[in-house]
Every structure is written in structure tokens, then in C-alpha cells.
Amino acid sequence: MTKTQSRARTRKAGNSKAPAAEPATPEMTRRRLLGRLGYGALGVAAFGGAGIWGTRHVQAINAEHDLSRVGQGVPTVVQIHDPQCPVCMALQKQTRKALRGIDEQDLLYLIASIRTAEGSAFAGRFGVPHVTLLLFDGQGELRQTLRGPQEAEHLRPIFESLGRRG
Template sequence: MSKSRKATQRRKAKQAAAPAPKTRRSFLAMAPYIIGGIIVAGGIGYMGISTVRADLAEQDLSDIGNGIPTIVQVHDPACGSCIILEKETRAAFSDIDEDDLAYRIASLTSDVGSEFAAKHTAGFATLLFFDADGVLTDRIHGETDRAELKTAFQAHIDENS
């Protein structure tokens, strides 16, 4: 075989092995996947921001006594009883209007939450009941099921109506 024929065969082999150059058509074929990825990433980001905002609002203890009775959970995220109480409290709150009763969390991992708990002599896994004027009227300590909490919350709303 001649040199030129071998060179031609090598060149053709390299061209066949090389990836096809990116063209406008190949980009357009991928566009729906790119747009879908952007939409999914945006949705996840929005949900994350909404969750953070809701958590921050729940930890705002400055609005106790603003005319709405409030339940404050003294909470430590590392405490199993606190997590169970939070789950049951949220379930009990599912049918309650926020205009009738507010729910806040005093996290023991924050300075504000720790000071709040100390001021009201409350330990972890405790629910503090405040009337519309911000006066502490009752407390529940420890894991409590949602049915009992619902009854207690409704009684607190009725007392403050």
C-alpha cells in the first residue's frame, strides 16, 4: 500500500472516531431538557426559600401579646421528645385558623429562644399558652398526642374569645 493511501485511511479513521461538532440543531434538540432543568431547579429553590421564611416567622417571639392567643413550643432540634411534640402540635394546628391561635417556636439553640425559655422557666418539649395580652396562662410538658392538644388549643381559643 502506498503512503498516501495509508494516510488517507488514518485520516478517515480519525474523523470517524472524533465526536461530531456541536451544531445549532444538536443544541435545539437538547433545549427542552435544559429548560426543564432550569424550571426544576427554580422550583426547588422557591420551596427552600418559602420553608426558611416560614421557619423564621415561627421563631419570631416578638408578636406574643399582639391580640391573638399564642402557643409557644420550647424546642431543641436534637431532642426526640421535642420532635414528636412538634409533629403532634402541627397536626393539632391543621384545623385551626391562624387568626384564632398563633404557633411559635422558642428554639433552645438560639439566644432569643434560650432567654425566652429561661424567663418562663420552661424546659425542652414544653408548650406555653399565652393569652391575647401575652400573659402566660397554662403549659403542657412532654409528648402529648394530637387529640389532647386539639382539645387544649380549642379550650384556649374559647377562653380568649
């Protein structure tokens, strides 16, 4: 009997067990541990930064929709807005462009969404549809109404004038 036949016979009989394979995981070294801790710290910083940005973004949106700020001493532009209307979105973009460089202490920009009860009531109080800008002085008196699409170049001097009058 050859050696190979003998091994085969022994395996059939179940007398011999094959050696257990060792796991192929490398040993955890200090360098590897510090690398993983670095990635963990980076992940925590990324999620933390995203959380802070998200919180500030939500706060800014809430402040922009707070219509009780009209008449609080700062001239205000209120856009009557439908978030599903492409013309409203274009007006919002042009309004924001015109407001660049104007400090919020000089002129507020607020949004009255007609999709909310408060925004719809606000628009109804002044009898205006969406795609409209209402310009208020610091005491909350309506000074001007701009209906329809507007270009930033047209809006900028109007906003600057409103800000100076207060």
C-alpha cells in the same frame, strides 16, 4: 513484490499518510436543537421551583421562631424545644397534628429553641425546661403550661379553647 509488501514498505518510509478520521458526531438538526432547548428550559424551571420552595421554607422557619409575635393580638402556643431531643421532636409532631385545620389567624404556633440565645432566654423567663408548651392569650398573658409529651387528641380541644378565648 506484492501489493501488500509495497504498502508496508511505503508506510515504513513515511511517504504515505493515513487519511484522518472524521468525528462521529451527528449533524445538529433543528429537531435536536429544539430538544436540547426543551431540556434546558425544564432544568431552569426545576431549579427555579426548588429555589422558590427553599425560600418559602426558610421564611416559614424564621417566622415560626419569631418570639416577638407573642402578644400581638393572636393567641399563641410556644413550644420550648431542643432540636436534638427525640421527645421534643415527638411533641412537635403531635402539636402540629393537633393544630391542623386551625387557621394561623386564630392561633399561632411558635418555637423557642433552647439552642438559641433568644429561645433559651424565653424559656428562662418562664422557668420551664424543654418539652414544654406555653399557651398565651392575644395580649401575651400566659394562660396555661403543658409539660412533657402530649397526644394530639388531648391538645386539640385545649388549642380550640385558647383560640376562642383569644
